[in-house]
Amino acid sequence: MNLKRRSRVLITTCLALTVFLTLGVHSLGQDSLTGEEIMINVDEQQEKISEGDVLSILNFENVNPDGTETGYRFGSLARKEPGEPNYTLIYYLEPEDVAGSIFLSRETEEDTEMWLLLSAFPQPKKLPSSQQQGSFAGSNLTFQEIGSRNMSERYNAELVGEVELTIAGETVPTYVLETEVKEDATAKYPSGKVWVGKNNWLILKSEDYNSDGELARVMEVEELGTFEGKRVTKKLVAESRLDESSTTVTFEKRERPEEEIPVDVFSPDNLTEFDPERWGLTQSS
Amino acid sequence: MNSFAGWVVDNPWKVIGLALIGTVVLGFFIPGLNLVTNFEEYLSPSNPAVEAMKKAEERYGSQVFVRVTMVTEDTVFDEGVLERLEELRKEIAGLSGVKKVEGPLNSQMIIGQGDSLVVEQVAPGGVHPKGQEDLENYRERLMGNELLVGRVVSQSGNSAALSIEMETGVNEQEVADEIRAITDAYGGPEEIYIAGLPFMNSVLSEEIIDDLIVLLPLVFVAIGLVLYLSFRSPRGILLPLTVVTLSTIWSVGLMSLVGVPFTLITFILPVILVAVGTAYSIHVLNKYYELSAKDLSKREIIVKTASAMYSPVSMAGLTTAAGFLALMSSFLVPQRQFGVFAAIGVFFSIIFSLTLVPAILSLLPLQAKNSDGDSIFSSLAGIRKSFLKGFERLVTTKKRILLGAFLVVLAVFAVGTFMVKIETSQRSFLGEGSVVTKGLNSLDRSFSGSNQLLVEIDTSQKDGLKDPDTLKKMEEFENWLKTKEGIKINKTFSLVDIVKQLNQEYHGGDHDYFRIPEKENLASQLLLLFSFQGGGLGQLARGDFSAGEITGLYDSASSTEIVELKEEVHEYLDENFSSIDAEMVGSTRLSAMVSSKVVSSQLVSLVTSVGVAGLIVAVIIGSIVAGVISLIPLVLTVLINFGVMGYSGTPLDLATLMVSSIVIGIGIDYAIHFIERFRIEYEEGRDEEEILSATLRTTGQGIFYNAMALAVGFAILAFSSFSAIVNFGFLMALTMVVSMISAFTVIPAILLLFRPSFLESKR
Structure with a gap:
């Protein structure tokens, strides 16, 4: 073996060792993550996905407690800029009798304000902030969950294990955390269990317990999509365990709008002027 | 027959052993017997009213409610009263099986405030107001809400009501028991009442058990007394009582084994079996004592006794069982169950009388006829003799007058029959003094009524209820309910009221907008806004707004009025909701269904029992004329029963409905025995007086004591806590006596006057 060849082997070996050591350290680092750190990662990942302007179209299919079914189709505009409140505008595309109605939320660190404009009436009505934990559009999701979730701010979390979940045929390794609402926070479900994807920091499954300690709801991601190279939820099912109801949320579209969403779009005073076509929000969209 | 009787006498321990084994086995099942007092269970599951109720329960949750009312001396708008009410609500809401408790503090109301419209609890957070200002604001909010006044607070403001909705599928009665425990322990100065079907069922179950604890020992004592006066010997008392005890255990054990519960009707089965079942062993003992006077061995006496009694006891039992089985034609499940198990009980009594009694007698030393007097019924002989002698004289000397009087009595009581009122409500079953009735009265007095009328409007399409035309039709129907003649519907509520109130509050509380919006959507x-505010619609609409319920509240009403209400509502719905399914559901429809079927059911069971009884007599005596004659006193008895009910205002209810069928089954025995004996005496060629005297002296005395024992047994039911059972007991006792008297008078008067050919057939 000549010197040149020997040097190449040495370099390759060193590189390989470096890679292995890096991976090893990384994996050791991962193993040592606490529940709180995992939650922070979840929020950061969520932040990355939702930062800036996002336009989505999503379907809500509800199976009501009495077995009947209802469905809604929404267009959503969201704006999240540093130093500004987080805005979400949800435009009703279907069903026809409520199409054109708009739900608006403005979330600051201190407060969340919500309005509803009914398309048949000229004035938006303010919704009480106490409704944050109420059901959104008759679904098994709360207003709070429709907005940003800020898990690490609201929940204490403890890592209790690691398991693999199968989502649409794909095996996904997860951390299992037990969560409990923080003393100064409010949540519909005071405790629960979440399964966080190790590779995507998405909450892929959760079990929520009510104040009586009963399992009240199970949410599971059934399909994953990709948004700007990051894995995102495409389809999620929230099943109530207290009654027979369930909600399936499907993201039809998630994209950056062609133009920046002006902040005045999110003003309650301008809701009656909202132009859905400008954002491609028509029933056929 | 002799050989079987011989085997019984030769193997007494085997017979006793078999009886005891059967008793232990079937008795083992008795503790597992269920108590069912729920009206719904009384109708066949395929009954349209029950099917509609089940469907409504699946769609909207429980269709029955429990309401707890708190009555104050002055006003509920007092901090202390409201605090206690809040605690009471929380305590009840915490019970397992309770889905929701709505009261004056936590009921939802729609409030338009500036640019917002909120749906919130009347008292913020559902917590009682503190301080005079908050209290006054709260009072104004609550009393200003048309939907809530009359439902959760009385018009006068002195009473409050908690409306309790239970989870579907829970044992409502058990939950009601727990609610009772909470209200019983309530320590405040206010009066607390409970109303509602589950509570009523809870009270009924408790009282059924209390009744049995009182009635069973009483009927044993009463029958024991009659037996003592009849036989004056321990075996004369103990053997018939053993027979009825075992047959009752076997019947009730069998009920439990096959899953038939105790109901408001079947719970009197043990009392009735004790009274009715004694007759067969009395006949056997009577014969035993008769033969024991003869110069025969103990074995011969018992074998002859048993052999001689197979036919008459079986026949008597069969006719009685046939009367009970006539109840099979009833549309009410508990009456059918009562008929079947009473017949089975009679069958067991016959078996024990013909096997167990001879078996036990074979183990005892022979006992001769009671020496004090010419009859084993010596102690009653005086009364009986003068009683029967009177009939003898009357029949032989005044046959035509007697039959004329019979026709007059028939006519008088037939008129009374038309005055009989039908009343099948559980309230009437319990009587006015019951705690249940007090609760219902409280709702009638202070709120919009204790009865609930439910109508389901089903458009069969998503969001169909939101259509303004449908909403207007519903509104018109509600207006019609509140203004129509007849039963007054004090209050109605439906999705219409929510929409109208939303419209008003959306427009700043302007009352001009308290109407259904004209424009589509x-x-x-x-309603979208309402749901965003956390507003719940419960049974007012299904989740997809394809269907919903309209509720009307009205005061207590008679069964007849409820039937009329159901018919009026049906007529209205048929005329005005042709393109939409509109159907009555719930307790009003069930009650109306039961009441409307009472008359037809009564007629069917009456015709069945009369037909079967006449047929049995015709077959036994071999003459259709004999069959017809035997029915004449029974017709009189039945008419007197209904006449007395009509004149005295005793209603035809779930219990009194059974009187005529049972009395025909028992009364036909008297006719069979009497005609048979009369024919035998007639064949001897004696004169009228001798025939009648001999018949009354022999068969007549058996009938007399049997009727007395039954009358006493049934009269014990007067000690029941249920007014319907008291009426049933009184009417049964009366009809036993009437049936006996008419057998002693009408039958011989007809036989002697018309001398039908079947009397001479054997001569």
Whole structure:
């Protein structure tokens, strides 16, 4: 073996060792993550996905407690800029009798304000902030969950294990955390269990317990999509365990709008002027 | 027959052993017997009213409610009263099986405030107001809400009501028991009442058990007394009582084994079996004592006794069982169950009388006829003799007058029959003094009524209820309910009221907007806003707004009025909701269904029992004429029963409905025995007086004591806590006596006057 060849082997070996050591350290680092750190990662990942302007179209299919079914189709505009409140505008595309109605939320660190404009009436009505934990559009999701979730701010979390979940045929390794609402926070479900994807920091499954300690709801991601190279939820099912109801949320579209969403779009005073076509929000969209 | 009787006498321990084994086995099942007092269970599951109720329960949850009312001396708008009410509500809401408790503090109301419209609890957070200012604001909010006044607070403001909705599928009665425990322990100065079907069922179950604890020992004592006066010997008392005890255990054990519960009707089965079942062993003992006077061995006496009694006891039992089985034609499940198990009980009594009694007698030393007097019924002989002698004289000397009088009595009581009122409500079953009735009265007095009329409007399409035309039709129906003649519907509520109130509050509380919005989609959007505010619709609408219920509240009413209400409502719905399914559901429809079927059911069971009884007599005596004659006193008895009910205002209810069928089954025995004996005496060629005297002296005395024992047994039911059972007991006792008297008078008067050919057939 000549010197040149020997040097190449040495370099390759060193590189390989470096890679292995890096991976090893990384994996050791991962193993040592606490529940709180995992939650922070979840929020950061969520932040990355939702930062800036996002336009989505999503379907809500509800199976009501009495077995009947209802469905809604929404267009959503969201704006999240540093130093500004987080805005979400949800435009009703279907069903026809409520199409054109708009739900608006403005979330600051201190407060969340919500309005509803009914398309048949000229004035938006303010919704009480106490409704944050109420059901959104008759679904098994709360207003709070429709907005940003800020898990690490609201929940204490403890890592209790690691398991693999199968989502649409794909095996996904997860951390299992037990969560409990923080003393100064409010949540519909005071405790629960979440399964966080190790590779995507998405909450892929959760079990929520009510104040009586009963399992009240199970949410599971059934399909994953990709948004700007990051894995995102495409389809999620929230099943109530207290009654027979369930909600399936499907993201039809998630994209950056062609133009920046002006902040005045999110003003309650301008809701009656909202132009859905400008954002491609028509029933056929 | 002799050989079987011989085997019984030769193997007494085997017979006793078999009886005891059967008793232990079937008795083992008795503790597992269920108590069912729920009206719904009384109708066949395929009954349209029950099917509609089940469907409504699946769609909207429990269709029955429990309401707890708190009555104050002055006002509920007092901090202390409201605090206690809040605690009471929380305590009840914490019970397992309770889905929701709505009261004056936590009921939802729609409030328009500036640019917002909120749906919130009347008292913020559902917590009682503190301080005079808050209290006054709260009072104004609550009393200003048309939907809530009359439902959760009385018009006068002195009473409050908690409306309790239970989870579907829970044992409502058990939950009601727990609610009772909470209200019983309530320590405040206010009066607390409970109303509602589950509570009523809870009270009924408790009282059924209390009744049995009182009635069973009483009937044993009463029958024991009659037996003592009849036989004056321990075996004369103990053997018939053993027979009825075992047959009752076997019947009730069998009921439990096959899953038939105790109901408001079947719970009197043990009392009735004790009274009715004694007759067969009395006949056997009577014969035993008769033969024991003869110069025969103990074995011969017992074998002859048993052999001689197979036919008459079986026949008597069969006719009685046939009367009970006539109840099989009833549309009410508990009456059918009562008929079947009473017949089975009679069958067991016959078996024990013909096997167990001879078996036990074979183990005892022979006992001769009671020496004090010419009859084993010596102690009653005086009364009986003068009683029967009177009939003898009357029949032989005044046959035509007697039959004329019979026709007059028939006519008088037939008129009374038309005055009989039908009343099948559980309230009437319990009587006015019951705690249940007091609770219902409280709702009638202070709120919009204790009865609930439910109508389901089903458009069969998503969001169909939001259509302004449908909402208007519903509104018109509600207006009609509140203004129509007949039963007054004090209050109605439906999705219409929510939409109207939303419209008003959306427009700043302007009362001009308290109407259904004209424009399409407005109602939909207001309801969207309502749901965004956390407003719940419960049974007012299904989740997809394809269907919903309209509720009407009305005061207590008679069964007849409820039937009329159901018919009026049906007529209205048929005329005005042709393109939409509109159907009555719930307790009003069930009650109306039961009441409307009472008359037809009564007629069917009456015709069945009369037909079967006449047929049995015709077959036994071999003459259709004999069959017809035997029915004449029974017709009189039945008419007197209904006449007395009509004149005295005793209603035809779930219990009194059975009187005529049972009395025909028992009364036909008297006719069979009497005609048979009369024919035998007639064949001897004696004169009228001798025939009648001999018949009354022999068969007549058996009938007399049997009727007395039954009358006493049934009269014990007067000690029941249920007014319907008291009436049943009184009417049964009366008809036993009437049936006996008419057998002693009408039958011989007809036989002697018309001398039908079947009397001479054997001569």
